[in-house]
Amino acid sequence: MDMLRWEVVLAVLGVLVPIVAALYEFVFVGRKRLGYRVQMDTTATDAVHARYAGIQYAGALQQLQDGDGTRLVDPSFVLLRIENSGATHIDIDDYAVLPDDRVGVRVEFPGRRVAGMVVTELSDDFLRPCFSDDSGLSVRDGVIELPKVPLNRSAHYKVLAALERTGETGTGADPQAPFEPPRVIGGIKGGVGNGGIQETRSQTGTPWQAVALVCFLVLVILGQLAFSVFGREDAAAPLDCAGGELTLTGSTAFEPVLREAAKAYQETCGEQGVTFHHDYRGSKEGLDALAREGAREGEGNTRMLAFTDGGKRDDQPLLLPRPVAFTLFTLVVHEDTGVRDLTLEQIGDLYGGKITNWKDVGGADLPVRLVSRLSNSGTRDVFEERIFSGSRRLVRTSDDCRTPLPGMPRGPVNCERGSTAGVLDEVARTPGAIGYSGLDDASGRKDLRLVRIDGQRATLEAADHGAYPFWETEYAYTYGEPPARSLAAGFLRYLTNEVGRDVVRSRGHRPCAELQNPVLCRPAPQPARPARAVSSREAGAGEGSGG
Numbered sequence: 001m002d003m004l005r006w007e008v009v010l011a012v013l014g015v016l017v018p019i020v021a022a023l024y025e026f027v028f029v030g031r032k033r034l035g036y037r038v039q040m041d042t043t044a045t046d047a048v049h050a051r052y053a054g055i056q057y058a059g060a061l062q063q064l065q066d067g068d069g070t071r072l073v074d075p076s077f078v079l080l081r082i083e084n085s086g087a088t089h090i091d092i093d094d095y096a097v098l099p100d101d102r103v104g105v106r107v108e109f110p111g112r113r114v115a116g117m118v119v120t121e122l123s124d125d126f127l128r129p130c131f132s133d134d135s136g137l138s139v140r141d142g143v144i145e146l147p148k149v150p151l152n153r154s155a156h157y158k159v160l161a162a163l164e165r166t167g168e169t170g171t172g173a174d175p176q177a178p179f180e181p182p183r184v185i186g187g188i189k190g191g192v193g194n195g196g197i198q199e200t201r202s203q204t205g206t207p208w209q210a211v212a213l214v215c216f217l218v219l220v221i222l223g224q225l226a227f228s229v230f231g232r233e234d235a236a237a238p239l240d241c242a243g244g245e246l247t248l249t250g251s252t253a254f255e256p257v258l259r260e261a262a263k264a265y266q267e268t269c270g271e272q273g274v275t276f277h278h279d280y281r282g283s284k285e286g287l288d289a290l291a292r293e294g295a296r297e298g299e300g301n302t303r304m305l306a307f308t309d310g311g312k313r314d315d316q317p318l319l320l321p322r323p324v325a326f327t328l329f330t331l332v333v334h335e336d337t338g339v340r341d342l343t344l345e346q347i348g349d350l351y352g353g354k355i356t357n358w359k360d361v362g363g364a365d366l367p368v369r370l371v372s373r374l375s376n377s378g379t380r381d382v383f384e385e386r387i388f389s390g391s392r393r394l395v396r397t398s399d400d401c402r403t404p405l406p407g408m409p410r411g412p413v414n415c416e417r418g419s420t421a422g423v424l425d426e427v428a429r430t431p432g433a434i435g436y437s438g439l440d441d442a443s444g445r446k447d448l449r450l451v452r453i454d455g456q457r458a459t460l461e462a463a464d465h466g467a468y469p470f471w472e473t474e475y476a477y478t479y480g481e482p483p484a485r486s487l488a489a490g491f492l493r494y495l496t497n498e499v500g501r502d503v504v505r506s507r508g509h510r511p512c513a514e515l516q517n518p519v520l521c522r523p524a525p526q527p528a529r530p531a532r533a534v535s536s537r538e539a540g541a542g543e544g545s546g547g
Contacts, residue, residue, distance in 0.1 A: 014220040032094065033086030034105075034151075035200035036184045039158070040079035072115055074165040078182060079120070080107060082146065083156035085200050092148040096187035096195055102136030104148035105186035105197065111179055112163040113142040121158040131157075146186075241269035244487040247277040247293075250286025250307040252420040253327060253379050253438030254474050254509075258307060261503045265494050274487065282418070283308035283378025287477060291316055294479025302479040305488055309378030309472045310385070321475040323521035324495055325509040328439040329382060329470045330458040331451040332427050337434070338363035341452040344387065344469070350434065351388045353411035358432060366432035369401050370394070370414040371423050373436075379420065382472040383436050387453070401430045424448060436470075440508040460510050473521045474509065 082105060084090050095104040117139055119131050127149060131137050136147035144161060186197040248258050262276040286306035294302045299318060309327060312319050331347070333339055337358045349355045350368055359365045372394055373380040384394070397404050398413035417423045420437045427435040428447040439458045442450055450458065453470060462468035482488040494500045501511040512521035
């Protein structure tokens with residue numbers, strides 16, 4: 001049995017044993033119980049009182065007389081306590097005697113006869129009528145007869161009896177000889193065991209049952225602690241920990257999340273021999289690399305994961321997607337453009353070539369310069385799909401983002417960069433430049449200004465309510481199904497557990513597991529928008545080097 005199952009067994013025992021003990025004590029054993037205690041059984045002889053000869057009343061006990069006036073020769077005294085020691089009350093109908101028998105309990109004293117008897121203590125004053133003249137309280141043939149007394153829980157009464165030794169009591173009798181204990185005869189219908197009255201003990205210390213139960217629970221706690229501390233040293237690594245090498249490729253927008261998650265995974269599972277390789281060159285190129293790697297190694301045996309902003313092409317059927325998060329993107333501008341908010345229509349006019357100067361949208365008198373990603377970028381696909389829906393396809397018209405290439409049409413220059421960092425750096429150093437990137441990458445830049453779209457900032461709440469349009473689902477792709485204990489499968493599970501979700505969330509993304517429909521992994525539906533006249537994929541392949 002492995003460590004986890006032992007921990008479960010100990011935890012179950014730690015809960016069940018006290019429950020069973022309580023049920024046994026208070027439901028089964030303590031259901032209904034009549035008990036008695038002999039609280040005093042002592043003699044009163046001359047030898048006992050010789051040492052008190054100087055006291056005025058030293059011989060008082062010697063003057064005790066029987067009911068017929070005969071002086072007691074060898075008197076003794078017994079104090080008997082009758083009590084309800086169970087968990088429920090006892091009624092007069094509960095005594096195991098015939099209905100017309102007024103006596104509920106009888107007490108015999110072997111070797112002695114009863115010279116006198118009195119009820120000395122009642123736990124409750126309302127019990128007093130139970131011992132009236134016609135209650136059945138009497139002494140008959142040397143036996144004390146006690147009436148059927150109703151007793152609530154813990155209720156009791158006490159009986160003091162004066163006794164005389166029977167048989168030979170001459171000078172040869174030993175006054176110190178012990179008496180046999182009293183015999184208490186009585187029973188309760190439906191009581192513990194056979195229902196008979198049971199002798200109880202005065203609890204002056206902790207019961208051994210309680211001590212045993214506490215010791216057992218301490219052992220359970222120590223056992224769980226030992227398994228937690230020492231058992232983990234020899235235990236196998238968790239299921240999600242797997243050794244080997246894994247290459248992470250694809251989206252540069254998701255790169256910070258993957259680098260941080262890979263580092264955290266290595267810290268957790270480092271003993272398994274984990275190595276990550278990072279190669280982020282864009283979503284499309286990442287998918288192509290995964291397809292080539294999978295074709296070489298075979299389905300399900302790849303050591304590569306590709307992450308993309310959006311879906312794959314239709315001609316890659318063996319690439320299987322798994323939604324990981326939805327990612328927010330943002331427009332960024334050079335700080336001197338003077339623009340902080342653009343409508344979707346203005347963005348379309350900027351990238352469509354209708355607006356060439358920032359003053360036309362309330363900004364500074366600066367020419368508009370566009371900075372885009374390469375055509376293999378998933379971020380560019382997201383931008384063209386969700387933001388720029390113009391009929392003009394983006395074409396690279398400049399290399400330095402300032403000077404148009406020969407033969408290019410008039411309008412804002414458009415240059416392209418191969419990574420998110422490249423776009424952000426170019427916008428930051430080019431006056432009048434505008435670009436786009438993942439929100440997390442842009443948020444930490446103090447040399448750029450983030451642009452609202454239709455008055456909405458790039459927030460998860462705005463995207464969730466359909467007010468912010470620039471977002472996309474981040475997918476992880478495998479070539480076929482990876483083995484369950486492979487590093488690829490383990491890392492994918494890690495991204496969706498608590499630690500992995502914390503990493504995704506800390507970078508400004510929303511983990512798919514936190515959405516209402518994790519399978520679709522998308523915010524609430526957005527308001528309907530006019531369809532684009534011509535999409536980037538419809539505008540003819542091969543036009544220019546970018547897309």
